[in-house]
Amino acid sequence: MKTVWRVSDSKLLKVAVVVLGMAVMSNGMSQPEDNFHKRLFASIPDAPYTEDDIETEILFGRELASKVLGKYQPLQNDQLNAYVNKVGQVVAQMSERSELQYHFIVLDTDMINAFAAPGGYIFVTKGALNNVEDESELAAILAHEIGHVELRHYVKKVRLRSEKGSKEDGLGAILSGGGRAATQAFNEALDETMEILFNKGLQSKKDEFEADRTSVFLLANAGYDPTALMRYFNRIEKNQSVQMQILSETHPPLGERINEMDTLIEKNGLSTINLAKLQERFNEYH
């Protein structure tokens, strides 16, 4: 006896669509992603940045750098600066923003902090270096700042973007108009970013946590111990001196940042890997 299909074609078609849907989904679906990664990239729906955007960012960053170096002089120690620059370049090689030339310098102040200007200008203070125990910790501080540049935290905060890339009248649009308004807007944006760096902070826990997380993966990719930033934070957390004041006022509490990083490191199996710390080499230069 011949088998007869008793189910209607339409029902079968529905089943077939579901089967196909599942097949395509299971194929296209990746392993459950790490939360950090989801959060990191879900929040960047921007149009691609043009070369003009990037050039504007570098020019703005360079001006900001000149102001940072007006506030705190560069440490006049060629050997140490050259070393810090090399460590920074090792990490920067792993940056997704390889279109930038990163620059690193030590600031001659006992304050414990580090800063980034858009375009790749990174500063670490003498006070911070005095609390660092090995090269991986120095790399971690620089990597956190590279994270701010990679994720364009300051660029977004002062809406520094060419008119092509932005639907709103960002600073970029005002600049391309030229004239006094542009000069004033440029100056105001510089002053605002200086305020962010030295007084207000980014006022975004999310931005700081993202930069910490970026640091963890930049370090691991470069071959440095990914727990280095956590180790450094654990040490300076106990420091209640006046040198910690700006860092404390412009960033989320270190305890919270340590907990976030700890979770991330555990989740990704990074706590047990044995990557470079390079204490001896750090001591040679510092």
Add this chain to the structure above:
Amino acid sequence: MKNRPLKYFFSLLPSLMLVSLTVQAAPQYISSNKAKVLKKPNFQADLVAELVKGDQVNVLDQQGVWLNVSVEKKTGWVSKFLVRETPTNDRVTVLPGDDQTELKDVRRRASAITTAAAARGLAATARAEASGDIVANLEGVRYMESFSVSSQELEQFSQPLVGGR
């Protein structure tokens, strides 16, 4: 006769799945200057290949922050943070700021004024008009920019990082 559309559908199923597979394996690009392809999804795994910015990889699978990729005839794992769907811009450089640059010079350019060109001109003007009490230290910026590292030096400096210590 009645079941013909359904038969067509099922006969097309493998092809549709194949199309979807092909889409997933679309080439992606190394975005960092360097990227290691490792034997396992682990930062200490053995090296399969070392890629540079712009190299194409085919993504086969993903595990957390790791992508399983094929490149030429090799397969391995690369950190997801080093790979993008579109190629990264080439290195962008700007000429060091010139104190003499004036906005009007920039505006005389034949082409439409771009934001970057405006910013370049503005930098000097803005600096001259800045009312803040912090004096710009351009000499300091030039000192900062003077520390360049050749790729050979960097390679040598990175040696102790291989394998951990």
